[in-house]
Amino acid sequence: MNTGNDTASLIRRLQELEADCQTQKEEIERLKKENRRWARLAGTEALTGLPNKISFMRALAPQAVQQAGKANEPVGFILLSADNLGPINEAHGREAGDQMIRGLGELLKSLLEESDRIGHLDGTHFAVILNPSDLDAARGKGNMIRARVRAHGFPCGEGTAQITVSVGVTSVEPPESANGRALAEEIFSRLNGAVYAAKKAGGNRVEIAQDNGSA
Numbered sequence: 669m670n671t672g673n674d675t676a677s678l679i680r681r682l683q684e685l686e687a688d689c690q691t692q693k694e695e696i697e698r699l700k701k702e703n704r705r706w707a708r709l710a711g712t713e714a715l716t717g718l719p720n721k722i723s724f725m726r727a728l729a730p731q732a733v734q735q736a737g738k739a740n741e742p743v744g745f746i747l748l749s750a751d752n753l754g755p756i757n758e759a760h761g762r763e764a765g766d767q768m769i770r771g772l773g774e775l776l777k778s779l780l781e782e783s784d785r786i787g788h789l790d791g792t793h794f795a796v797i798l799n800p801s802d803l804d805a806a807r808g809k810g811n812m813i814r815a816r817v818r819a820h821g822f823p824c825g826e827g828t829a830q831i832t833v834s835v836g837v838t839s840v841e842p843p844e845s846a847n848g849r850a851l852a853e854e855i856f857s858r859l860n861g862a863v864y865a866a867k868k869a870g871g872n873r874v875e876i877a878q879d880n881g882s883a
Contacts, residue, residue: 715766716773716788724787724795725856730848732785732797737842744801746810747859748776748835750792751871756829764825771822772831779813793863795856803839803876810837810874818872832872836862 719728729745736743750772757765769792776786776794785797796813798806814835821828836859842851855877862875869875 716770718773718777718786718788718794720787721789724785724789725852726849728785728787729795729797729852729856732799733840733842733848733851736799736840737848739800740841741800742802742839742841744798744803744806744809744837744839745855745859745877746796746798746806746813746835746837747789747856747863748794748796748810748813748833749863749867751832751834751867753792753831756824756831760825760829764829768822768824768829768831771820772817772833775817775820775822776813779816795859798839801839803837806837806839807874807876810835814872814874834863834866834871835874836860836866836877837874838862838877 732743750768753765753768756768769788772792773786773788773794776796780786780796781798783799785799787795789795796809798809801809814833817831817833821830838855838859840851840855842848858877862877866873866875
């Protein structure tokens with residue numbers, strides 16, 4: 669009976685099993701991260717009932733760009749994000765924060781025209797398409813939204829709370845041959861910068877994505 673060989677074989681087998689377990693753990697973590705990423709992208713409609721980031725960026729925004737190009741009309745874009753939900757989540761819990769997000773989505777829908785399009789991209793970010801709209805009209809709509817959000821009392825737990833929003837706006841006149849999806853992605857990349865600039869400046873303000881000016 670060769671116990672030495674048996675022991676060595678058992679040790680090797682245990683090492684192989686440990687390596688397999690580690691690989692499986694890493695794969696599980698990778699899948700969890702991927703699932704969380706897609707949940708952020710695709711799961712927002714369960715909270716607000718609005719189009720999510722995937723449908724907004726891959727369908728609604730490109731269609732708006734292409735339609736504006738064919739009609740030779742400018743199209744306006746707004747990106748906004750709530751400024752101060754962090755303290756509300758900390759004080760009242762995540763459910764209260766979600767309640768505020770639902771309330772914000774409902775308010776935004778009530779402020780838009782029938783021809784406007786809105787999506788809930790992720791977290792606190794909402795996007796709006798104004799078709800047609802030049803830059804002055806987009807900035808005016810952004811400022812109207814900003815003021816109405818600031819004045820609004822949102823359901824929060826058993827009471828109400830107030831929030832503000834940082835808003836980025838722009839308008840483009842796309843050529844008829846424009847790649848709608850590529851142009852939409854470029855537009856919202858610039859709008860992200862405008863929203864960041866508004867937050868950096870203290871929030872509750874509108875920034876124009878084209879020139880980083882304030883409104």
